[in-house]
Amino acid sequence: MNLVATRRRPQGWSILRYLALGALCLAWIYPFLWLVSASLKTPIEIFAKGLNLLPDTPVWENYVRAWGQAGFSTYMLNTVIVTVGTVAVVVFHTALTGYVLGRYDFVGRKLVIGILAATLVVPAGLTIIPIVDLVSALGLLNGHWGIILALAGSGQSAAILLYAGYFRGLPRELEEAATMDGAGFLRIFFNVMMPLAGPVTATVTVLTFLAAWNAFLIPLVFTFGTPGLRTLPVGMLAFVGTNETDWSGMAAAATISLLPVIVFFFFVQRYFVEGIAGAVKA
């Protein structure tokens, strides 16, 4: 009797739950479906068809226009260079710092941790003017390096914490055995420790990849004078600034810009979710 009652109640609730969740998820992904649909229609079709997402015949020409004339091939290349560069610099410097903070006691350790913790709360709006001033004084405003270094140098305390926590947990015997074999500080790090830190490197790579790909303020103000260095979001803003009425061109350009991160996310979902969930548990 009791069993039947408990089994029956969840069923009505279950249908309601599916309906509510289904509607919610549709609202969440509809803008992306609309975007892809609009990118394959002519501008007139977008207005005429209302909510009907299927184009009569896919207009691939929109993509050709966005990729070529509108310059999104250049923006894509710039974004890839900036993202790969930022990931490389971030993994390099946060792994080194995380390693020594996690495994060694030294004079000034607390000071370094204090500085890194304090940088967590610094808002981006506060630092942008001196950053532009500094990078311009260093003569780095006319290349990708300025953007890469500025992105890699701000807000990386979380990655350092991830590495420090992981390296702290590795057994001490690893170094002792390596030292017996005659390995020095550098060789222990690069040949023993770094290969073991693969999972953390994966998480840091994924988080940094998304942050760099989606970065906006720094690429925007760094490329005021150099349109050839614009990244995808900066190029997007410039495109709709001059082609406001080109709905299908906008949709194709936005699809080109968003597709790589969305595909990337589906492949590495696990690392990403673990990374942010771990941050809150810590």
Next chain:
Amino acid sequence: MHQNVLRGAPLAKRMWADRWIYLFLLPTLVLVGAFTIYPVIASIWFSLLDWNGFERAGAFIGLGNYCELIADPLFWNAFKNTIVFLLLAVPLRVGIALVLAIVLNAHFPLVRVFRTAIFLPVVTTAAIVGVVMRYVLDPTGGPLNIALLNSGLLGQPLNFLGTAGLALYSAVGIWVWKWLGITLIYWLAALQTIPRDLYEAAALDGANAWDRFASITLPLLTPFTIIITLITVIEATNVFDLMLTLTGGGPFYATEVIDIFVYRQAFTSNVPRLGYASAAAIFFGLSFIVLASLQLIVLRKVRARRSH
């Protein structure tokens, strides 16, 4: 952790023995020094200057920028917009995500699909979402207005982003939509720390779903609530990407938050005002810290009184 073998030795000798450690710290210290610590200090100095950025250095004017700020209605407008945005967007995002997390913290078919769908906007570029949403919310051809008109919910289209009284609320809605998935993951992680046998024991004692929520889930989530709210508040002061591309601060400064005010003064006005922009950023940063500390003190007092 490795202790230095020369613990009692003179400082210089110990530091020399640890030279590899300092070498390892060097890249981070250089980068953080150049792109976070130096900029904070430089901002304080810049805020005391009258500087248009064309000249190499500005003229020192003491607290002149701050005096001007206090009398600038557009600064207070931006200040107010930031606070209104915070007060609306943070509870919405944290609250809706909690409800969703409780529903999705179970095993049933498609649960992973639902979680992934809610999470999808999080990974997309905020600045591009801002541009796209201008079109989605467009009064003449945007799908949202078409859907609302077709369903009879609206008699005539709403200009979500072009109406001064509505634009800030539309921005709040889009921001919550964009970032809800990340808060959902935080809450799911928090819910998974609650042992299941607590619920089973309560169910045996005859507690209904609401009792279980109020006397087990909520109290055990309190520490997470504070952290998640804090993270969300910090993120809610950082809406530059979305706001600049969505509305650019308009119409008539109705959505101009502090970040946009600073950006406009520093980079897009005819004569850049780097000193004035820095002063605005610092003034808001300091008031924000003061407000946050006050809030924490009040919270602690209330809780201390309750436990008595």
